Amino acid sequence: MEFQAHQIKDILKIDYRYTMGGQSKFFIELMNNKKLLGTKCTKCGKIWMPPRINCSECYEPAEWVEMKQTGTIDVSTIVWYTTSAFIKAIPYGIGFIRLDGADTAMLQGIFSESLIPSKVKKGKKVRAVFQKEREGKMTDFFFVPEDEYESWIIKSEYEGGSE
Amino acid sequence: MEKVAIIGIGITPFKARYLDKTYFELAYDATKLALEDANKQGAEITHKDLESTVYGIYNELFERQFMPDIFINSYIGMNNKPGTRIATGGATGGYTVRMAYAEVASGLSDLCLCLGVEKCNDCYDVQTGTTTPEVLNAIAYSADMTYEYPMGMMAASSYVSMVNAHFEEFGSPTEEQMALVSVKNHGNAISNPKAQSPMKITVEDVMNSRIICYPFKMLDCCLYSEASAALILANEEKVKELKVENPIWISGVGAANTDCFIGNREDMGRLYSNIYAAKVAYKMAGLDYDKIKEQIDVAELHDAFSGQEVISYEELGFVPFGEGGKWIEEGGPMIDGELPCCPCGGLIGCGHAVGATGIMSTGEAALQLRGDAGKHQVIIEKGRGLAHSIGGPGAAYAAIIIMENEEAR
Numbered sequence: 207m208e209f210q211a212h213q214i215k216d217i218l219k220i221d222y223r224y225t226m227g228g229q230s231k232f233f234i235e236l237m238n239n240k241k242l243l244g245t246k247c248t249k250c251g252k253i254w255m256p257p258r259i260n261c262s263e264c265y266e267p268a269e270w271v272e273m274k275q276t277g278t279i280d281v282s283t284i285v286w287y288t289t290s291a292f293i294k295a296i297p298y299g300i301g302f303i304r305l306d307g308a309d310t311a312m313l314q315g316i317f318s319e320s321l322i323p324s325k326v327k328k329g330k331k332v333r334a335v336f337q338k339e340r341e342g343k344m345t346d347f348f349f350v351p352e353d354e355y356e357s358w359i360i361k362s363e364y365e366g367g368s369e
Numbered sequence: 370m371e372k373v374a375i376i377g378i379g380i381t382p383f384k385a386r387y388l389d390k391t392y393f394e395l396a397y398d399a400t401k402l403a404l405e406d407a408n409k410q411g412a413e414i415t416h417k418d419l420e421s422t423v424y425g426i427y428n429e430l431f432e433r434q435f436m437p438d439i440f441i442n443s444y445i446g447m448n449n450k451p452g453t454r455i456a457t458g459g460a461t462g463g464y465t466v467r468m469a470y471a472e473v474a475s476g477l478s479d480l481c482l483c484l485g486v487e488k489c490n491d492c493y494d495v496q497t498g499t500t501t502p503e504v505l506n507a508i509a510y511s512a513d514m515t516y517e518y519p520m521g522m523m524a525a526s527s528y529v530s531m532v533n534a535h536f537e538e539f540g541s542p543t544e545e546q547m548a549l550v551s552v553k554n555h556g557n558a559i560s561n562p563k564a565q566s567p568m569k570i571t572v573e574d575v576m577n578s579r580i581i582c583y584p585f586k587m588l589d590c591c592l593y594s595e596a597s598a599a600l601i602l603a604n605e606e607k608v609k610e611l612k613v614e615n616p617i618w619i620s621g622v623g624a625a626n627t628d629c630f631i632g633n634r635e636d637m638g639r640l641y642s643n644i645y646a647a648k649v650a651y652k653m654a655g656l657d658y659d660k661i662k663e664q665i666d667v668a669e670l671h672d673a674f675s676g677q678e679v680i681s682y683e684e685l686g687f688v689p690f691g692e693g694g695k696w697i698e699e700g701g702p703m704i705d706g707e708l709p710c711c712p713c714g715g716l717i718g719c720g721h722a723v724g725a726t727g728i729m730s731t732g733e734a735a736l737q738l739r740g741d742a743g744k745h746q747v748i749i750e751k752g753r754g755l756a757h758s759i760g761g762p763g764a765a766y767a768a769i770i771i772m773e774n775e776e777a778r
């Protein structure tokens with residue numbers, strides 16, 4: 207007898223209330239005060255951004271420090287094909303941003319009026335822009351080329367940081 | 370430690386989708402093929418002789434089943450024996466070989482099954498009516514869920530970050546140099562009947578394929594695949610007892626997990642896990658990081674993305690840093706080149722059956738050393754080969770396996 211294939215439709219879904227633990231302050235300050243907090247190791251002085259409350263190198267605590275909201279692109283890409291969760295957002299820019307003074311770089315969205323590779327290249331100065339409606343999540347902010355900052359913060363859904 | 374040999378190799382065809390097989394049926398197929406291969410080499414064994422299993426299983430969401438290993442264990446008739454699951458992203462296969470090696474080298478088992486299975490393309494994106502975006506989404510949960518997943522990070526954008534940083538530092542690999550990897554691996558796959566994407570293409574075809582994330586194009590990326598791959602490992606006494614002809618000895622295993630946050634790395638244009646894993650494996654095998662290209666006959670590399678294969682030439686010590694692009698322009702890694710890389714087609718040519726891929730690569734290198742690779746057989750003079758696995762967020766996991774055919778040396 208000829209083989210006949212059979213498939214079952216299904217979906218897996220779990221709801222969460224995901225604990226931010228010792229990192230909570232980062233998200234609360236982001237949401238309430240548009241501040242970007244990093245942490246500084248009490249022993250080696252390394253500045254972690256994204257923050258961690260313990261220095262993974264020294265095994266000593268790291269203290270909260272307010273970071274500048276300007277930084278430099280270390281590396282970036284523009285995404286044209288992606289996962290089902292983000293496919294409606296294409297094309298979008300993402301990159302590793304080193305905030306001024308930080309020893310590590312954080313992944314963030316890079317928005318630009320002209321999203322072309324040369325606009326979001328390594329070495330470009332960027333500045334944080336915040337959503338007016340914030341939920342205490344990484345998507346509460348993104349980066350734009352410094353020379354586009356003024357044109358982004360006048361848009362109705364966005365605003366400038368606390369600096 | 371006991372000496373450990375590969376005595377049986379079973380690889381199923383790599384396909385976009387198996388509608389006629391479940392995940393568990395695929396696992397059974399590779400196991401059966403590996404047993405048949407061992408018996409062709411002179412052993413007379415069945416699954417009842419296998420004492421333990423190490424399972425390479427990447428991700429639960431693909432399989433729609435948590436702890437898939439225990440259900441495979443039942444289906445392949447391995448009840449009441451130890452089975453251990455390994456999950457290290459794209460490097461799952463290589464790490465699974467490493468732990469199966471440890472199972473035998475430690476003396477815990479005389480005969481061990483190393484089995485990787487993948488059935489990823491049951492994921493389905495309803496909004497586009499296609500498979501891949503949902504497969505990519507299931508993978509994207511491997512990114513850091515707090516800081517990186519919400520930014521739309523996925524496998525390609527993670528790897529491309531390192532490739533772009535490498536290019537900024539060295540001016541290589543260029544888009545054309547990356548395209549050469551795609552041309553090579555799709556082309557090599559033509560001689561591999563098990564490959565999913567055999568294609569005769571040009572650099573221009575790659576350059577003109579649709580952009581995925583700058584500068585990776587469609588043909589720079591591997592396709593996700595369904596398949597299984599199995600190896601049977603034995604210690605020296607068992608090899609003698611079973612009178613196995615042509616055992617392929619595992620002479621070096623190396624693995625390393627580098628920082629999964631690319632932004633924490635000293636240089637973003639490095640897949641540090643490659644460098645550490647290679648150095649450990651070479652040292653164990655008595656080989657040299659800066660002479661390795663002259664010491665092995667074949668390398669089955671993990672070419673999830675073309676640009677990442679080029680960087681791997683450098684990080685595995687084949688050529689100095691910054692010269693990987695030049696090396697492929699000169700033909701070094703071509704099937705008739707100085708050191709053939711991915712003669713089976715690699716991931717770009719065969720497809721990437723994540724849980725099985727590194728076991729397939731190890732099996733392919735072992736087949737080459739045995740002289741059993743078929744139409745894509747390369748010349749074996751030194752009797753040594755290498756298999757490479759890499760994966761995880763920011764390519765944080767890597768494993769390297771060195772194999773030897775003592776008869777060929």
Ligand SMILES: [Zn+2]
Nearest residue numbers: 247250261264
């Ligand atoms: Zn410290």
